Amino acid sequence: MKTVHKFVLKSYLGPMVLTFFIVMFVLLMQFLWRYIDELVGKGISVGTISELMLYALAGLIPMGLPLATMLAAIMTMGNLGENYELLAMKSAGMSLPQIMAPLIVVASLVAVGSFFVANNLVPYSNRKIFSLLYDISHQKQAIEFKDGIFFNGIENMSIRVGHQDLRTKLLRDVLIYDTRNMSGNMSTTLADSGYIRLSDDKRYLLVTLYNGAMYEQTRNKYQWYDKNTFKQNRFDKQDATIPLSGFDFERSNPEMFNNSQTKNITELEHEIDSLSIEVGKATKQSYEPLLTGYFFTRDHNLASNATGKYRSAHPGAYLPDSLKNMDVYKRRDLYNEARNLANSSRGFFTFDEQTAKDNLTSLYKYRVEWHRKMLLPISVLIFFLIGAPLGAIIRKGGLGMPIVVSVLFFIIYYIVSITGEKMAREGTWDSFSGMWLATGILFPIAVFLTYKATNDSNLFNIEVMIDRINKIKQLFKCK
Numbered sequence: 175m176k177t178v179h180k181f182v183l184k185s186y187l188g189p190m191v192l193t194f195f196i197v198m199f200v201l202l203m204q205f206l207w208r209y210i211d212e213l214v215g216k217g218i219s220v221g222t223i224s225e226l227m228l229y230a231l232a233g234l235i236p237m238g239l240p241l242a243t244m245l246a247a248i249m250t251m252g253n254l255g256e257n258y259e260l261l262a263m264k265s266a267g268m269s270l271p272q273i274m275a276p277l278i279v280v281a282s283l284v285a286v287g288s289f290f291v292a293n294n295l296v297p298y299s300n301r302k303i304f305s306l307l308y309d310i311s312h313q314k315q316a317i318e319f320k321d322g323i324f325f326n327g328i329e330n331m332s333i334r335v336g337h338q339d340l341r342t343k344l345l346r347d348v349l350i351y352d353t354r355n356m357s358g359n360m361s362t363t364l365a366d367s368g369y370i371r372l373s374d375d376k377r378y379l380l381v382t383l384y385n386g387a388m389y390e391q392t393r394n395k396y397q398w399y400d401k402n403t404f405k406q407n408r409f410d411k412q413d414a415t416i417p418l419s420g421f422d423f424e425r426s427n428p429e430m431f432n433n434s435q436t437k438n439i440t441e442l443e444h445e446i447d448s449l450s451i452e453v454g455k456a457t458k459q460s461y462e463p464l465l466t467g468y469f470f471t472r473d474h475n476l477a478s479n480a481t482g483k484y485r486s487a488h489p490g491a492y493l494p495d496s497l498k499n500m501d502v503y504k505r506r507d508l509y510n511e512a513r514n515l516a517n518s519s520r521g522f523f524t525f526d527e528q529t530a531k532d533n534l535t536s537l538y539k540y541r542v543e544w545h546r547k548m549l550l551p552i553s554v555l556i557f558f559l560i561g562a563p564l565g566a567i568i569r570k571g572g573l574g575m576p577i578v579v580s581v582l583f584f585i586i587y588y589i590v591s592i593t594g595e596k597m598a599r600e601g602t603w604d605s606f607s608g609m610w611l612a613t614g615i616l617f618p619i620a621v622f623l624t625y626k627a628t629n630d631s632n633l634f635n636i637e638v639m640i641d642r643i644n645k646i647k648q649l650f651k652c653k
Contacts, residue, residue, distance in 0.1 A: 178263060183276040185254065190246035190280075197238040197245070198231055205230045212310055226306045232299035236292050236546075240553045240587075243281060244561035245580040250277070251565030252575070260566060270628045274562055281558040285551035292547045297436045304431040317372060317379075319345065328379065328418065330354040333370065345370060348383060361390040365412075372418070379416040386412065434536075434543040442544045449537040456530035534601065541605035542598050549609055556613060557583075559620035563627030587612045 206213075206227070213223060251274075254260040263273050319325055324334045331354065336347025348370075350363040365386030373380055390405040437445065500508070560583060568575060591612040598608025 178268065178273070179276040182250070182254070182273060183280065186246060186250040186277050186280065189249040190242065193245040193249070194238065194242035197242045198234060201234045201238050202227060202231055205234065209307065212307070218310060218313065222306070222310075226303065226310075229299040229302045229306070232291075232295050233303060236288065236296060236550050239284070239288055239291075239550075240557040241580060241584045243284060243554050244557035244583065245577065247277065247281075247558050247561030248565040248568070248575075248580060251562050252568055252570045255566055255569030260569075264630075270563070270566060277558070277562060281555055285554040288554050289547065289551045292550045293438045297438055301428045301431050301436040304433075304436070305426055305428040308431070309426055317370070319370075328416075331416075343369060343371070348386070350381075359391055361388055363388045363412075377418060379414075379418050381412075381414040381416065383409070383412045383414075385410060388412070434539040437540075437543070439544065439547055442540050442547075445540045446537065446544065449533055449540060452533045453530060453537055456533060535599075538599050538601050538605065542595060542609060545598075545605050545609035549613060552613055553587075556616050556620050557587075559624055560616065563620075563623040566627040567623070583616070587616060590615060 213226075251260065254263075260273070264270070317325065317327060319333070319335045319338050321335065321337050324332050326332050330352070332351040334349045335345040338345050344367055346367050348363070348365040348368050350365075352361045352363065355361070363383065363386060365383035367385070368381065368383035370379065370381050372378070387406060387408045390407070434442070434445075561580065564579060568579070591609075594603065594608035594611035596608075597603040598605045602608075
């Protein structure tokens with residue numbers, strides 16, 4: 175490897191690693207902000223939250239890698255141009271493609287590696303993320319008492335404390351409403367002080383109360399309200415152990431969460447083939463049972479001819495002679511029977527149509543995910559081919575102009591790709607057109623910028639732009 179290539183490669187790897195971690199940090203904060211409400215107040219351990227963040231980082235790589243690649247390319251080539259190092263290399267007889275050769279190799283390796291990340295690591299991390307988010311969403315809020323406010327986090331119980339000593343955890347003026355009794359009886363407990371906490375395994379609520387009374391309403395459902403009785407039980411100390419559920423963090427099996435985002439290329443292709451067969455069967459068999467079972471129950475030959483071209487041209491040709499010769503009353507009964515069968519067919523067709531629609535929606539989703547995995551390596555290369563020539567043209571390094579330009583291109587790419595993906599998921603466009611639309615738009619831009627940078631074009635030279643504007647003005651004045 176030439177010394178120049180080593181220098182260019184060294185200049186690129188540092189910004190690449192830096193920008194990658196910056197982009198991933200920003201995306202991770204966006205993910206954390208999205209789920210912050212589900213994480214706060216449930217007593218989730220730091221280890222569990224760290225595990226969720228780690229899997230989230232792995233799942234965000236397909237979004238952050240193209241942006242980091244382009245940003246690093248703009249910074250590298252911009253720094254070389256700003257320090258006249260790029261000009262010195264060209265003066266030595268090296269063209270821009272020769273200068274970029276080691277960077278192209280690195281970008282190609284990153285693109286190949288991104289495919290394996292999207293195909294193997296991302297489905298695994300998505301499965302783990304879905305599992306953890308499900309477990310966290312079913313985790314009940316931790317027991318935290320606030321002065322004068324009822325805590326209703328325990329099913330069929332409501333607890334209010336007048337004051338809580340934050341150092342000793344002693345509760346003052348405790349009021350407990352308990353409706354756990356299946357017979358409908360409710361008990362009310364008042365105590366001067368006490369302790370209420372979870373057991374170490376979070377399966378039980380340990381209650382210790384001092385100087386209080388428990389009032390219980392006993393209701394007989396076979397008698398009137400005035401026959402109800404009230405019981406009173408005073409105590410100096412009362413200990414209770416109440417079974418709980420949902421406060422201990424239980425981990426579910428990640429294999430339960432199987433969808434289009436948790437499968438690799440091979441699994442997606444298998445699901446696409448299976449769903450294509452199911453959709454074909456549902457479409458083919460939608461009308462035959464409907465016609466033979468509801469519309470033409472007496473003559474299946476009419477059902478087979480009902481969709482023929484001859485029937486559409488001669489709608490009255492299939493009226494049986496027996497129907498023509500019927501009297502008015504028999505014909506009325508026959509019409510009523512046909513109307514009832516037609517009304518009954520609505521439910522059948524609705525169910526059949528919904529089944530076919532669900533399979534078709536799943537098919538669209540699996541096709542979108544298949545194209546997403548194939549699209550990532552290409553998008554990495556295209557973003558690099560936009561960033562490197564653009565940096566050579568702009569000739570500005572640092573984190574100022576490169577970030578502005580990179581974010582601008584990424585926003586355009588993101589908006590177009592989201593729009594195309596939505597169209598593909600809904601079946602408005604085919605999956606190839608929807609998923610590859612943004613790439614198809616940016617690829618000509620990458621080719622154009624590479625051509626301009628190779629030929630040392632003054633694409634963003636203000637003086638050149640002003641000169642061209644003046645020439646256009648002169649052209650209109652002459653006319």
